[in-house]
Amino acid sequence: MSSEMNDSGGVVITKMNDLLNWARLSSLWPLSFGIACCAIEFMGAFASTYDLDRYGVFPRPSARQADVLIIAGTVTFKMAERIKRLYEQMPEPKYVISMGSCSNCGGPYWQHGYHVVKGVDRVIPVDVYVQGCPPRPESLIGAILELQKKIEGERLVG
Amino acid sequence: MSFEDIKLLLSEKFGPEVIIGEETGGLQPALLIEPLRIAEVCLELRNNPKTYFDFLSSITGVDYGIEAMRFGVVYHLASIPYQTQLTLKVSVENNRDLDNLPSFPSITSVYRTADWHEREAYDLVGIFFDGHPDLRRILLPDDWDGFPLRKDYKTAEYYKGIKIDF
Numbered sequence: 001m002s003s004e005m006n007d008s009g010g011v012v013i014t015k016m017n018d019l020l021n022w023a024r025l026s027s028l029w030p031l032s033f034g035i036a037c038c039a040i041e042f043m044g045a046f047a048s049t050y051d052l053d054r055y056g057v058f059p060r061p062s063a064r065q066a067d068v069l070i071i072a073g074t075v076t077f078k079m080a081e082r083i084k085r086l087y088e089q090m091p092e093p094k095y096v097i098s099m100g101s102c103s104n105c106g107g108p109y110w111q112h113g114y115h116v117v118k119g120v121d122r123v124i125p126v127d128v129y130v131q132g133c134p135p136r137p138e139s140l141i142g143a144i145l146e147l148q149k150k151i152e153g154e155r156l157v158g
Numbered sequence: 159m160s161f162e163d164i165k166l167l168l169s170e171k172f173g174p175e176v177i178i179g180e181e182t183g184g185l186q187p188a189l190l191i192e193p194l195r196i197a198e199v200c201l202e203l204r205n206n207p208k209t210y211f212d213f214l215s216s217i218t219g220v221d222y223g224i225e226a227m228r229f230g231v232v233y234h235l236a237s238i239p240y241q242t243q244l245t246l247k248v249s250v251e252n253n254r255d256l257d258n259l260p261s262f263p264s265i266t267s268v269y270r271t272a273d274w275h276e277r278e279a280y281d282l283v284g285i286f287f288d289g290h291p292d293l294r295r296i297l298l299p300d301d302w303d304g305f306p307l308r309k310d311y312k313t314a315e316y317y318k319g320i321k322i323d324f
């Protein structure tokens with residue numbers, strides 16, 4: 001937009017649907033919540049090298065302000081209840097990224113892990129899975145781009 | 159103080175029956191102590207200026223297996239000023255019945271650190287500590303059934319409606 005247009009009050013025409021989707025996918029605020037080793041890569045993705053802020057991804061300390069819950073780590077049965085509650089506390093629309101083998105399917109604890117939930121999707125619905133133990137920050141960024149694509153295709157009605 | 163000196167010191171103070179035996183085969187020699195007197199022994203080893211074991215490195219609960227019908231606890235003591243270490247072991251026979259947990263005196267009155275260590279041994283192996291101020295589960299949820307690190311533990315099918323097995 002040129003400064004001239006700004007001065008005279010420019011007009012943008014778009015569909016309500018696209019506007020909402022654009023707003024949602026450009027400011028995906030995750031909850032700052034990490035459970036095990038995967039959380040280290042999750043934190044790395046926010047640090048200066050990868051800087052997830054570039055995508056409008058900016059961690060929030062409260063579930064009430066979060067749009068996306070990134071499950072980064074081993075989900076124990078004790079933690080599963082807390083995760084469910086955090087998910088329920090988030091306002092709609094909400095999304096979940098399952099980061100790492102543990103949260104996808106139990107990871108290294110799939111066989112003898114009496115205390116590990118074999119996949120966080122047994123507790124809450126998951127939108128995007130990221131494989132790896134742990135996944136690199138690039139993979140997490142990939143998952144966020146994937147989630148953005150998913151949101152782009154959402155429709156207000158029907 | 160050497161291992162032999164400590165043995166001598168303990169049997170002079172409490173009588174020879176307090177030391178049931180010793181294990182010297184491993185990397186670190188261990189003293190087998192009469193279970194009911196473990197707290198007094200620890201108190202003496204901590205307070206005596208010659209030993210001064212002022213630090214409890216760890217407490218481990220042991221299930222000796224289904225045939226052995228025996229449970230034990232291993233204490234690793236360390237003396238920071240003398241830079242020495244000592245291993246103590248106690249064990250009792252037990253019929254593995256969940257209503258009849260193997261029991262040992264708590265040493266929380268000697269080492270405050272023992273509090274959480276004993277809770278962990280209770281939580282995972284099912285060992286009761288007599289005189290512990292607050293013996294609750296520490297890692298697993300409060301309503302968990304059974305003690306998972308016991309040799310005869312069977313994983314339940316569900317926990318609160320969530321399937322446990324893969």
Ligand code: SF4
Nearest residue numbers: 037038100102133134
């Ligand atoms: S998937 Fe691997 S790195 Fe991630 S929490 Fe599990 S064990 Fe740790």
